[in-house]
Amino acid sequence: xxxxxxxxxxxxxxxxxxxxxxxxxxVGFWFVVAQAALFTFxxxxxxxxxxxxxxxxxxxxxxxxxxxRPHALVxxxxxxxxxxxxxxxxxxxxxxxxxxxRIRIVAQQWAWVFVHPGPDGKLDTEDDVRTxxxxxxxxxxxxxxxxxxxxxxxxxxxxxxxxxxxxxxxxIVTGWFRPTRLGTYDIQCAExxxxxxxxxxxxxxxxxxxxxAAWYASRSAQGG
Amino acid sequence: MAEGHAQSFxxxxxxxxxxxxxxxxxxxxxxxxxxxxxFLAYVFRMQLAFPGESVPLYGVVTPLQYNALVTNHGxxxxxxxxxxxxxxxxxxxxxxxxxxxxxxxxxxxxRLSYQIFFLSTVLILASLFVPGGGFGGAWTAYPPxxxxxxxxxxxxxxxxxxxxxxxxxxxxxLGGINFVTTVMNAxxxxxxxxxxPIFVWMxxxxxxxxxASVGPLVAGAIMLLFDQLFGTHFYDPKGGGDPILxxxxxxxxxxxxxxxxxxxxxxIVAEVITVFSRKKLFAYKTILYTAFAxxxxxFFVWAHHQFVAGIDPRMAxxxxxxxxxxxxxxxxxxxxxxxxxxxxxxxxxxxxxxxxAFIAEFLxxxxxxxxxxxxATDIYLHDSYFVxxxxxxxxxxxxxxxxxxxxxxxxxxxxxxxxxxTLGKIHFWGTIVPFNFxxxxxxxxxxxxxxxxxxxxxxxxxxxxxxLQNLRVLATVALVVMLLFQFVFLxxxxxxxxxxxxxxxxxxxxxxxxxxxxxxxxxxxFAEMPIVYRGPYEYSVPGRPLDYWPQHVPQ
Numbered sequence: 001x002x003x004x005x006x007x008x009x010x011x012x013x014x015x016x017x018x019x020x021x022x023x024x025x026x027v028g029f030w031f032v033v034a035q036a037a038l039f040t041f042x043x044x045x046x047x048x049x050x051x052x053x054x055x056x057x058x059x060x061x062x063x064x065x066x067x068x069r070p071h072a073l074v075x076x077x078x079x080x081x082x083x084x085x086x087x088x089x090x091x092x093x094x095x096x097x098x099x100x101x102r103i104r105i106v107a108q109q110w111a112w113v114f115v116h117p118g119p120d121g122k123l124d125t126e127d128d129v130r131t132x133x134x135x136x137x138x139x140x141x142x143x144x145x146x147x148x149x150x151x152x153x154x155x156x157x158x159x160x161x162x163x164x165x166x167x168x169x170x171x172i173v174t175g176w177f178r179p180t181r182l183g184t185y186d187i188q189c190a191e192x193x194x195x196x197x198x199x200x201x202x203x204x205x206x207x208x209x210x211x212x213a214a215w216y217a218s219r220s221a222q223g224g
Numbered sequence: 225m226a227e228g229h230a231q232s233f234x235x236x237x238x239x240x241x242x243x244x245x246x247x248x249x250x251x252x253x254x255x256x257x258x259x260x261x262x263f264l265a266y267v268f269r270m271q272l273a274f275p276g277e278s279v280p281l282y283g284v285v286t287p288l289q290y291n292a293l294v295t296n297h298g299x300x301x302x303x304x305x306x307x308x309x310x311x312x313x314x315x316x317x318x319x320x321x322x323x324x325x326x327x328x329x330x331x332x333x334x335r336l337s338y339q340i341f342f343l344s345t346v347l348i349l350a351s352l353f354v355p356g357g358g359f360g361g362a363w364t365a366y367p368p369x370x371x372x373x374x375x376x377x378x379x380x381x382x383x384x385x386x387x388x389x390x391x392x393x394x395x396x397x398l399g400g401i402n403f404v405t406t407v408m409n410a411x412x413x414x415x416x417x418x419x420x421p422i423f424v425w426m427x428x429x430x431x432x433x434x435x436a437s438v439g440p441l442v443a444g445a446i447m448l449l450f451d452q453l454f455g456t457h458f459y460d461p462k463g464g465g466d467p468i469l470x471x472x473x474x475x476x477x478x479x480x481x482x483x484x485x486x487x488x489x490x491x492i493v494a495e496v497i498t499v500f501s502r503k504k505l506f507a508y509k510t511i512l513y514t515a516f517a518x519x520x521x522x523f524f525v526w527a528h529h530q531f532v533a534g535i536d537p538r539m540a541x542x543x544x545x546x547x548x549x550x551x552x553x554x555x556x557x558x559x560x561x562x563x564x565x566x567x568x569x570x571x572x573x574x575x576x577x578x579x580x581a582f583i584a585e586f587l588x589x590x591x592x593x594x595x596x597x598x599x600a601t602d603i604y605l606h607d608s609y610f611v612x613x614x615x616x617x618x619x620x621x622x623x624x625x626x627x628x629x630x631x632x633x634x635x636x637x638x639x640x641x642x643x644x645x646t647l648g649k650i651h652f653w654g655t656i657v658p659f660n661f662x663x664x665x666x667x668x669x670x671x672x673x674x675x676x677x678x679x680x681x682x683x684x685x686x687x688x689x690x691x692l693q694n695l696r697v698l699a700t701v702a703l704v705v706m707l708l709f710q711f712v713f714l715x716x717x718x719x720x721x722x723x724x725x726x727x728x729x730x731x732x733x734x735x736x737x738x739x740x741x742x743x744x745x746x747x748x749x750f751a752e753m754p755i756v757y758r759g760p761y762e763y764s765v766p767g768r769p770l771d772y773w774p775q776h777v778p779q
């Protein structure tokens with residue numbers, strides 16, 4: 001359902017959208033049941049002349065069932081959602097699939113610096129390509145990213161990937177993504193970082209391998 | 225009680241140790257700060273709907289001002305509105321009345337509590353006008369941004385803000401000690417633990433949770449103040465510190481704090497729905513035990529605010545489980561409230577409308593929390609407008625809806641006069657309907673990826689679309705409409721203080737002890753100290769001519 005609002009451009013986006021839909025259906029059910037009970041009671045038990053209220057303590061066993069049965073059902077739903085959430089988290093966040101390439105992301109007040117591995121596919125070599133606010137990725141390639149910050153806490157957020165990870169000074173956080181859809185998408189800073197917090201947009205471009213190679217070539221032609 | 229009856233204005237209203245006067249001081253300060261917080265919201269919502277244009281009554285909003293507006297809106301609404309109104313204001317006024325005693329056990333401590341709170345109020349307001357402007361690092365104040373003027377550009381605003389917040393904590397610590405001790409020691413004869421009204425229990429549990437959670441944050445705040453003023457590096461990795469440490473200290477307090485304000489609000493709803501449906505509270509003991517469970521579990525959920533903060537990913541599993549578990553007692557309590565209405569004789573007076581609206585609206589806040597407690601969906605929704613919409617569907621019912629329920633319910637007791645019922649209903653519908661039009665669009669914006677604390681979205685092509693901008697305008701227009709309707713309340717409140725219809729001792733025919741005192745209660749509260757014979761919710765008992773049975777009436 002999230003894909004109606006934001007494009008789905010990574011494998012993780014698909015997993016997270018699935019979990020979102022599962023939660024929406026489950027809590028949607030409870031929401032409708034609870035509101036229906038509430039409004040039914042409000043209507044049915046409105047004050048009418050000559051009709052007195054009943055005396056129900058709710059402490060007797062057969063009365064308590066009214067809340068203990070839904071209570072048990074809530075627990076079952078919680079277990080389903082917990083299992084769904086934990087499996088999804090494990091897949092998108094905890095387990096790192098083997099990387100095809102690595103990329104380095106450095107946040108600062110108020111820009112993103114991206115270090116691309118260059119044509120040789122390896123970081124910290126001479127052909128690395130460093131850009132500001134311009135991230136270029138190959139489609140269907142698994143990337144590991146190394147994320148850090150130079151000053152305050154920022155947050156690397158790519159809605160089309162359903163990815164968000166805080167960039168913390170003094171730490172390098174590793175994560176991964178695998179782009180699945182061509183196009184250009186917004187990169188945001190999602191943690192307040194000072195006056196320029198709204199002025200940290202970057203662009204993500206997902207390209208075919210041929211386009212990507214051509215971009216590297218044009219960079220080195222410019223003296224990279 | 226050292227004071228005599230011939231008191232000057234100062235000793236009677238300003239330096240009083242009477243719990244009712246202190247309660248009203250907190251209440252009126254909280255209501256005034258509510259106006260301030262609402263004005264801040266008006267300014268930044270106008271900027272979001274009409275970016276760059278001059279906001280009427282304010283002017284053009286700069287990015288630095290925008291940050292200060294959202295930061296102080298959040299801090300003021302929680303620490304200077306919800307806390308003083310729900311806990312200190314109503315707690316001070318009604319705990320001694322509802323347990324049948326003449327005052328708090330530590331009246332001078334109580335007065336000191338308000339004086340410190342008043343000082344913190346002056347400081348937070350002053351911090352908006354100092355050179356460089358108010359602090360703009362969000363109410364969560366994450367370092368290193370909050371720790372250094374080099375990063376936040378508010379050399380005066382940041383420390384002043386932090387000192388104000390720390391003083392506010394001290395004030396509520398003193399108040400909490402007083403509440404817990406009073407309820408433990410000063411109950412009327414005959415009032416056992418299961419005869420205490422739920423509202424009183426809720427304030428006590430909330431006070432205990434607050435006292436147990438705030439200590440680490442006070443220590444953390446002092447370290448942050450040292451970072452700001454003396455250049456220490458508790459939170460700055462450049463000097464060996466750790467910014468994540470603050471996040472743990474902050475949220476170890478910050479999440480229990482949600483329940484600190486939620487529980488008294490639930491208590492208010494319990495009092496109001498029983499009176500206006502003439503029903504015994506459904507499963508009193510279950511409600512009490514779920515409140516205890518909520519209070520305890522609330523200490524084990526804090527890191528769900530930090531799923532994407534760079535903590536060990538394995539830790540997130542634990543906090544997802546605890547967070548979803550806390551939905552269980554809250555859901556059960558909600559079921560009990562709805563079950564209370566079953567078989568009732570529901571009268572739609574203004575307080576009852578607010579209490580019913582609380583249940584309906586809080587449900588939205590409750591179920592949307594599941595999306596955020598589940599670690600994997602939180603990756604996407606964290607720090608988005610989905611979060612903003614979610615917690616406003618919890619905090620608005622807590623602070624505003626339950627607040628109005630309490631004010632309209634207890635107004636006759638506090639001031640001896642009735643508020644106007646027609647104006648009350650106009651104000652109710654004029655608040656509830658626009659409220660949903662403010663915050664439902666924000667769920668959609670958040671699901672579309674709109675991140676928080678951004679003064680203008682013009683630089684984000686996926687967010688600066690006509691469709692999403694229309695939603696922003698809708699939310700802002702609805703907010704303005706809602707704020708305009710608050711003048712109806714202010715008019716009704718002030719007019720009724722002086723010219724409302726006179727209220728008798730027990731106008732709602734309620735059972736709890738505050739209704740046994742005169743309206744308004746004099747110094748010392750009761751003409752004759754009450755004795756308690758039964759629980760607080762004996763409505764419509766079969767075989768009795770009256771449909772209520774006050775706690776203090778022998779037969």
